[in-house]
Amino acid sequence: MDSSFKGILYPTRLPSFGRFPAPPQVHHLVSWFWIPEWDIAPGRSSRQHLIAFAACNLVVQHDGVELSGPTTRASHQDLSGKGWAVGALLRPAAVPSFTSRPADLRDGRLMIDAPDLLAHVVEVMGKETTARGAEAAAVFAAWLLERVPQVGQEALLANAMAESISNNPDLVRIADVAQQLSVSTRTLQRLAVKYVGLSPSALIRRRRLQEAANQVRTHPGLELAALATQFGYADQAHLANDFQRFLGFTPSSYQKSLTAPL
Incomplete structure (x- = not known):
């Protein structure tokens, strides 16, 4: 089954969405990286409806890094203005490096102190190149490998x-x-x-x-x-x-x- 948009209820309403495979060296930590980008006309918004994968996501945006916990129901995200996000769908092995109790994050979010990751991803996403998504995913992967070098x-x-x-x-x-x-x-x-x-x-x-x-x-x-x-x-x-x-x-x-x- 083509799962490119599995979990997204109305993919035709996405402004722009890219999914990038995890490099082999972090395959035990990340299922894939996902990058939406949007430029919504002033005064308008775009609501994205999701059946999220049963996992935690680590997400970088221009103003911070957050860990999004597993969801128990369908959810939505309202997009407005111009922006982007670079997310990593974490495999279970990576989760304890960011929270010891993922159940406490059900349907919730936790800000993560990762200024180096934030700075590098913001720099890459600021480039006017078609390859910036893949480059951002590579930067994210390298950071994760340093943050979670080994798992049991x-x-x-x-x-x-x-x-x-x-x-x-x-x-x-x-x-x-x-x-x-x-x-x-x-x-x-x-x-x-x-x-x-x-x-x-x-x-x-x-x-x-x-x-x-x-x-x-x-x-x-x-x-x-x-x-x-x-x-x-x-x-x-x-x-x-x-x-x-x-x-x-x-x-x-x-x-x-x-x-x-x-």
């Missing part, structure tokens, strides 16, 4: 847990994930809380919702009953209940909104 085996196991859940749609129960990683469900629960800040079941649910929403967006004529079956829901009603509870809307209303005029 437990942290790497947390990475494996998150990757298994994210990439394997057949894993629909916590026991399935535990069996694949040859650990107990209790170990899985502990890793998820310590390194992500959400439960394993929340990680599984987020993947299913993201993928279901992505299918609705990319296949306009899709029957919702078939979608529910595809993602392991008992029926369409259960799918709709999950959408309503965690995203604030039903699959059918989302389907209609995709073709509504801006």
